[in-house]
Amino acid sequence: MEARRVAPHPEPPVALTVPPPPGPAAAAPVPAxxxxxxxxSFGPKVAVGGIDLTVPAGSFYGLVxxxxxxxxxTLSMATGLLxxxxxEVRVHGVDLWADPTAGKRIIGVLPDGLxxxxRLTGLQLVTYAGLLRGMDRDMVASRARELLAALDLEASQDQLVVDYSAGMTKKVAFAAAIIxxxxxxxxxxxxxxxxxxxxxxxxxILREYVGGGGTVIVSSHVMDLVQRMCDHVAVVADGHVLAAGTVDEVRGGRTLEDTFVDLVGGRRTGMQGLEWLRTC
Structure with missing residues (x-):
């Protein structure tokens, strides 16, 4: 087909002013x-050796x-506890250690072994956590009761936390972290x-939270749980990041557990050296 010809236009007048420089490129999203x-280091022991990690905002990130x-x-340093x-640690662009008040204000933390x-009841503990955050007392009361009900702690909300089981203690600490x-x-x-x-x-609760724009970082030893729950994952060993990215990128078509074991090593097979366990 013959190309369509376009009638020539008259030449535009010569510009008398210098055109403005092109605008800046769109800024990259700020990671969570x-x-x-x-x-x-703790004495001669290097616990974390130069970790670099980026957690995208809105992700469900697993650390294994x-x-x-x-x-x-690593998580203790990332949240201002150590x-x-x-x-450097930046939380939504805030330098955590330069401005810890601003950084900690937007973090909810559930440390291991906290x-x-x-000697407070479950309800008192969660209420106290909200008031420490400067929240309105009526809002704290409403949220505390909603959280305890959602976590099946409503019947034991007036019981002292010292009398809680290990699982109940973990749940009430989770409620205090997210109120x-x-x-x-x-x-x-x-x-x-x-x-x-x-x-x-x-x-x-966490899926709804991420769906609403929040970001979750969860540390776990359960590979299957991380594989099903998270969209990003980082594998850490000896204070270094061995692999990081989306779950599919890291596991490379295999199970996350197989990839993890290959990265960190230490797989044992059979009962070598434990033959005495055989009963027949």
């Missing part, structure tokens, strides 16, 4: 959490690694000791 060169890998130390020897004010509706939740082993029904309820 950015760790840069994070280091922490063997015992002693540096996960808890000062790093070197490196000591609670266990202020933070933009970022950092949860270290949140399902440990929690019964399957309560764990399912917590996962539902």
């Amino acid at each position: 959490l950015a760790l840069r060169g994070l280091w922490k 690694g063997p015992n002693g890998a540096g996960k808890t130390t 000062r790093p020897d070197a490196g 000591r609670l004010f266990d 202020h509706a933070p933009r970022l939740m950092v949860l270290d082993e949140p399902f440990e000791s929690v019964d399957p029904v309560s764990a399912s309820n917590i996962r539902a």
Whole structure:
């Protein structure tokens, strides 16, 4: 087909002013959490050796690694609970260690092994956590009761936390961590000791939270749980990140557990050296 010809237009007049420079390129989205060169040593032991990690806003991010890998130390530094020897932590663009008040205001933290004010009742503890955040007392009262009901703690809300089971203690600590509706939740082993029904309820709460624009970072040893629950994952060992990205990218068509074991090593097969366990 013959190309359509366009009638020529007269030449435009010569511009008498210098055109403005092109505008800046669209800024990249600010991550929910950015760790840069994070280091922490305890005496001669290097617990975290220069970790770099970027957690996209709105993601459900899993942090996995063997015992002693540096996960808890990393999360403690990322949330203002432990000062790093070197490196930078930014929470939604806020330099956490330069302005800890602003950074901590938008984080909800459930540390592993956290000591609670266990001579308070469950309701008192969650209420206290909300009031410490500067929330309105009526709002605190409403949210505390809603959280305790959602976590199946309503019947024991007037019981002292010291008398709670391990699972109940984990759940009430979770309620205290999220009552202020933070933009970022950092949860270290949140399902440990929690019964399957309560764990399912917590996962539902977290999915709704991420769906509403929040970001969750969860540390767990349960690979299948992370694979089903998270959209991003980082594998940590010996204080270093071995792999990070979307779950599909990291596992590469295999199960996350197989990829994890190949990355960190240490797989044992059979009963070599344990033949005495055989009963026949």
